[in-house]
Amino acid sequence: MPDTDVFRTLADPTRRAVFERLCRREMSVTELKAGFPISQPAISQHLAALRGAGLVCERREGRFAYYRAQPQALGPLVDWVDRYRLFWPERLEKLKNVLKDMEP
Amino acid sequence: MPDTDVFRTLADPTRRAVFERLCRREMSVTELKAGFPISQPAISQHLAALRGAGLVCERREGRFAYYRAQPQALGPLVDWVDRYRLFWPERLEKLKNVLKDMEP
DNA sequence: CAGTCGAATAAGCGGTGGCTTATATTTGAG
């Protein structure tokens, strides 16, 4: 079942951390697991949840499964935040500065 | 216990909707309840959760309790989204346009 | 004062979420 609620999927801190790591670079399950104090099945389950929300995709290679983040899936969350950011004007300034710093 | 996880608090769709309404304008509990197909205690419980996350504040007046959103509490969420927005370059353009459109 | 209204709390219940251990499945290694 694709497109499960992104909010709920990212609500869990561990799962959020998994997503964050996969934003940096593609990783295998075992590699991922090394960073967390939970079992391998737990990791696989988090990955399944993230995959269900489209936040992550899988690339199989032999017996390895490499995962990487799919930030486009953040769409609904980004939209929501952008909408409610408007209720917080001071914050807009800060964001504009961030953007300005980004283009060389 | 203040500063409970904002992600988890906003993960529930009903609670998120409550927050959204309170972003528009201050409302009493009864007024809020009118917009949802759930009981008054359920509303109060959602409000307690939102208050626990600092997302909402209360103004008492007689036997009425008026609530309004406190968008600053979105801080952690906004920061997070802004950080991971960077992994999605196309989106950055869109955001810049939104910002541009905002200052006439 | 008695009665009522707005709201919060208590208590309980079904469902779900995240974790575990155990097991299955696929694939590479020797």
Add this chain to the structure above:
DNA sequence: CTCAAATATAAGCCACCGCTTATTCGACTG
């Protein structure tokens, strides 16, 4: 061919969540 490694799935456990109804509490009204 056999075994071990990498991952997924199954099953069960317990805590928590969102809801309900019942009750309580405080404040206005008559």
